[in-house]
Amino acid sequence: MQSLLLDEIGQSVIGLDDAWQITYWNRASERLYGFSSTEVLGLKITELGIIDSHDGPGQGATGQEIVDRLARGRDWAGEYWVRHRTGREFPVHATLSRIRGRHTVPVAVVAISKDITDRKHSEAILRRLSAMVESSGDAIIGADLTGTITSWNAGAERMFGWSAREAVGRNYSLLTTREDANLGDMVASRMESGTFVRGLETRWRAKDGTYLDVDLTVSPVYGQDGSQIGASAIARDITEIQRLKAAATAERERLLAAQEMAHVGSVEYDVSTGERWHSEEFARIFGLGPDERTSRQSILELTHPEDRDHVRQEWKNLDDGHGFADFEYRIIRADGRHRWLHSRIRTMNGADGKPLRFLDTVLDITERKKAEKVLEWQARHDALTRLPNRYMLTEVLQGLLDQSARPVVMFVDVDRFKLVNDGIGHEAGDTILVLLAERLRNAVRLGDMVGRFGGDEFVVVGENLTMRGAKAIAGRIKAATRNPFEVDGRQIYLNVSVGIAVAGPDDTAESMLRGADAAMYRAKSAGGDSSAVYEVQMTGQAAGRLDLESDLRLALQRRELLLEYQPIVDLRSEVTVGFEALLRWHHPEHGPIMPDVFIPIAEETGLILPIGTWVLQEALGQVEQWRRHLPEAANVYAAVNISGRQFVARDFPDVVDAAVRSAGIDPAAVNLEITETVLMDQPGLPKETLQRLIQLGVGLSIDDFGTGYSSLSYLKWLSARTLKIDRTFVEELGRGPHGASIIELVLGMADNLSLNVVAEGVETLDQVNELRRLGVRSAQGYFWSKSMPSDRVPDWLDTLPPGSRRRLA
Secondary structure, three states: OHHHHHHHOOOEEEEEOOOOEEEEEOHHHHHHHOOOHHHHOOOEHHHHOOEOOOOOOOOOOOHHHHHHHHHOOOOEEEEEEEEOOOOOEEEEEEEEEEOOOOOOOOOOEEEEEEEOHHHHHHHHHHHHHHHHHHHOOOEEEEEEOOOEEEEEOHHHHHHHOOOHHHHOOOEHHHOOOHHHOOHHHHHHHHHOOOOOEEEEEEEEEOOOOOEEEEEEEEEEEEOOOOOEEEEEEEEEEOHHHHHHHHHHHHHHHHHHHHHHHHOEEEEEEEOOOOOEEEOHHHHHHHOOOOOOOOOHHHHHHHEOHHHHHHHHHHHHHHHOOOOEEEEEEEEEOOOOOEEEEEEEEEEEEOOOOOEEEEEEEEEEOHHHHHHHHHHHHHHHEOOOOOOEOHHHHHHHHHHHHHOOOOOEEEEEEEOOHHHHHHHHOHHHHHHHHHHHHHHHHHHOOOOOEEEEEEOOEEEEEEOOOOHHHHHHHHHHHHHHHHOOEEEOOEEEOOOEEEEEEEOOOOOOHHHHHHHHHHHHHHHHHOOOOOEEEOOHHHHHHHHHHHHHHHHHHHHOOOOOEEEEEEEEEEOOOOOEEEEEEEEEEEEOOOEEEOHHHHHHHHHHHOOHHHHHHHHHHHHHHHHHHHHHHOHHHOOOEEEEEOOHHHHHOOOHHHHHHHHHHHHOOOHHHEEEEEEHHHHHOOOOOOHHHHHHHHHHOOEEEEEEEOOOOOOHHHHHHHOOOEEEEOHHHHHOOOOOHHHHHHHHHHHHHHHHHOOEEEEOOOOOHHHHHHHHHHOOOEEOOOOOOOOEEHHHHHHHHHHHHHHHHHHHO
16 A cells, blocks of 8 residues: 555655665656666665766755765765766656664665656746846836835836835825726736736836836735735836827828728738738728638638639648748629639748748739730720731631641732722721721631731631632632622622632641632732632742842842833824833842833832932933934833822822933933722822923823723823723734724824824734724834834934835825
8 A cells, every 4th residue: 555655746756765675666766767667666765866976956965975975874865966877867756765673674775856847947947047137138026915116127227217215115006097907906916817918008107207117017915924915017108109109000001091092902811820900901802891801711612613723722822931921812792793803812930931921912903904905805806896816816727736636827918908098088988997807807707717807908817627628618708798788878899819828737827827828919919809729839939039129129220220112103194203212120039020020019119219310310311312312212201100109109209300300301201100900909190200200391101002991081181192002902813803993982082182092012014004004103113113212222223214114005
């Protein structure tokens, strides 16, 4: 029974025989030293290593002194440092007693010890606290139950101005104000339960009459019998803190007002306390009620399902110590409204690197997202027709190629749209483009993409189309444009040219678009209102065209351009009455290049303006030389072809005037030739240009007459001097009545308007005789001569009249 009782007490009890061998070891000893009884029984106490033979830290007596004392039959009690089996040293309070008398138990010495680590720690803390009380910047004041001050530290003296001698013995009302009348009762009632009173803020008075804001911590003081004998108060001066808090509160209110105006909400989360705070604007953004609290789970429930994983990952990164997050996500509020939010979260970490606090600022970016969506749509769509634009077409086409879908591209261009635009105005022209876009959408298959490439060019992208199917869609597109477009009460008819390109194994979006574009130009060059399929050689032609364009820009300065002259003959007198100047290009690598190849390039690039100026100057100067030095050419005139771009240029009359003055030629000997079709493409010809040309005295010839649709009133308005009958009507002479009938109509029109008539492309004697019969006075063509270099003209003029007479007789 005694052994059991010894096992249950909280102190270590060790029995030793005369040889210091362990004969008893209770459970408390096992806990204190870490050895079980089975391990130590029979061993000498010194063999365990729990007692040092030398002085330990704070040792009161050595082991040898204790042994000597016991040997003299005296007991020993005191503090001693021992060691746990793990090596940890700690202090114990021990009592070693000799067993006196004769007993049956094999025990000579009993050692009773208790771990006093906590007590030592408490004593050290008390010593430090005592030092801290005097060195503290806070006022530490003791008082008994009557409110009489019993202690007053240096901090209280510095804070309130009274010395300890002045304050001790006086009532604590020395410090309080009227606002503190019930302070004592309140503190006493709260301490009756034996608890501390913390965070009590009040105002106390100093010796000099000033008032201080103080934060009080009041704790009860107990006597030896356990009854409360007074209280101890720690007063901290928080005057400056209160001032800063007031300023911070005002600043916070301003911040919250600014957040509300900027639609920025904020939320703070303390990891250790779990406390969360959010601003009013945060609640408004999330649609929360006045007293509704938030948590990660509640925020996640409001988050759009598609964005929840993203939000979870951002939070996990923060929890793992990333320190910062910046991301966007959507929420669905309780009222069903969708909002886009931009969240920026910062963490404040502890010494271990783990987050202690999170600060999240949330910006409502819904309106910005809407604007971005509009801008993104605008970046990928045409503003006028609302069709996909070039960027989106290229993107979708490349995507189909990447998926090996073998798409088909159709390039659609309106024939002669400039004429329509100039005739009805750009606003009406835009209306036609919108209507055309709708017809194109209805003409293609469901799923095919129709886009506007720019200007009057549209692109169709489809997949899973055979060549036959592509041609069928191209046919539907052409058919859809043949019905008139109703614009401002007028009916406008359009034709389109369609280029088709089918994807090859190495094609890209750009190469397919280039191919379809090249095919479209092939269809347009064939007369328009048709379709063409891209072939590989078209790429070579397009590349060659680019090279020609580059070379043409240098042709003038390299003196590669020259003029040849074709005579114009009077059919009655067989005398040469004029020369038409024809532009030629001798390329250093490719040799002669035909005008129908390079003239369109010059027109499109604008090079026709400097080239046309050179032609005027060169032709007028050359003809004037012949007029002055060759008797046979004294009365010849110069016929110079003019492009539409030259004709509408504002400075064109000045260019003509300068060329006439430079050559010294009579303006009446100058005929400016412009084709009827080009003239009809310029309905807005400036009236001032015509008036200036008339004032200069130069003539205007309508070339290729009969291929367009000139009216008598228009010809009269132009004040033209000459009509040149197109070669297609001359070719019909002698083959049937059709050609002669048209020429007769032209002659009748010319007589009515007092115009000269010249027949072009005369090649046979039958044609010459028929023209003479009809009454045509002048003609030109291979029957007399092809165009010739200027240096051959004098010889030709010398030899032509006799030979001509023989051929015409």
